[in-house]
Amino acid sequence: GAVVSQHPSWVICKSGTSVKIECRSLDFQATTMFWYRQFPKQSLMLMATSNEGSKATYEQGVEKDKFLINHASLTLSTLTVTSAHPEDSSFYICSASRRGDEQYFGPGTRLTVT
Amino acid sequence: AQSVTQLGSHVSVSEGALVLLRCNYSSSVPPYLFWYVQYPNQGLQLLLKYTTGATLVKGINGFEAEFKKSETSFHLTKPSAHMSDAAEYFCAVRMYSSASKIIFGSGTRLSIRP
Numbered sequence A: 001g002a003v004v005s006q007h008p009s010w011v012i013c014k015s016g017t018s019v020k021i022e023c024r025s026l027d028f029q030a031t032t033m034f035w036y037r038q039f040p041k042q043s044l045m046l047m048a049t050s051n052e053g054s055k056a057t058y059e060q061g062v063e064k065d066k067f068l069i070n071h072a073s074l075t076l077s078t079l080t081v082t083s084a085h086p087e088d089s090s091f092y093i094c095s096a097s098r099r100g101d102e103q104y105f106g107p108g109t110r111l112t113v114t
Numbered sequence B: 001a002q003s004v005t006q007l008g009s010h011v012s013v014s015e016g017a018l019v020l021l022r023c024n025y026s027s028s029v030p031p032y033l034f035w036y037v038q039y040p041n042q043g044l045q046l047l048l049k050y051t052t053g054a055t056l057v058k059g060i061n062g063f064e065a066e067f068k069k070s071e072t073s074f075h076l077t078k079p080s081a082h083m084s085d086a087a088e089y090f091c092a093v094r095m096y097s098s099a100s101k102i103i104f105g106s107g108t109r110l111s112i113r114p
Helices: none
Strands: A002-005 A009-011 A019-025 A031-037 A044-051 A069-075 A076-081 A092-096 A104-105 A108-114 B003-007 B010-014 B019-026 B032-038 B046-051 B056-058 B065-068 B071-076 B089-092 B108-113
Touching: A002 A092, A002 B003, A009 A019, A019 A031, A019 A108, A031 A069, A031 A076, A044 A069, A044 A108, A069 A104, A076 A092, A076 A104, B003 B089, B010 B019, B019 B032, B019 B108, B032 B065, B032 B071, B046 B056, B046 B065, B071 B089
Parallel strands: A009 A108, B010 B108
Antiparallel strands: A002 A019, A019 A076, A031 A044, A031 A092, A069 A076, A092 A104, A092 A108, B003 B019, B019 B071, B032 B046, B032 B089, B056 B065, B065 B071, B089 B108
């Protein structure tokens, strides 16, 4: 149990376009979902925390208008990178947590902006 | 504020040798502590965690870690390294609530020599 999936696993987009990444909890209801970004050979940096039905809480330095997070249901959260630029190229990882439990991580999405 | 320090960005051991990955945390109260493993282009897999109780925690794949409050440490060990252990390892800390964010260390890349 406690499986989290991400789609797509790998995406290439052109500079200036937007791309949406989905994070799903497959076998549990996630009250909270987290989005992380990981640059090559670096650690995971938390971007935002989202609770179902409410606005996401962004970490300092993360542009909320650029990284749109929607947590519309207890099993789905989406991250949309708007007007993507090459510096947004990174590995994006989500995690999901059910009330009183630990975070379960997705497999990640590799975004390359050309 | 919480923080995690992993000593050594790269550790190399021979197959069959002891693995020791170091982690120290900074927190005003004992937090929850985690070790995660990440294989290339994949998400995170939980190796083990310390919440409360026994300070020696056993995890998957033969790994274990000991919580030492006096040293604010949570070092990861494995008696005998296997080639399949080659990966990136992250120590992490989180406060008691599952909705609280996880703070990751910078990571240690473990290489195994034949």
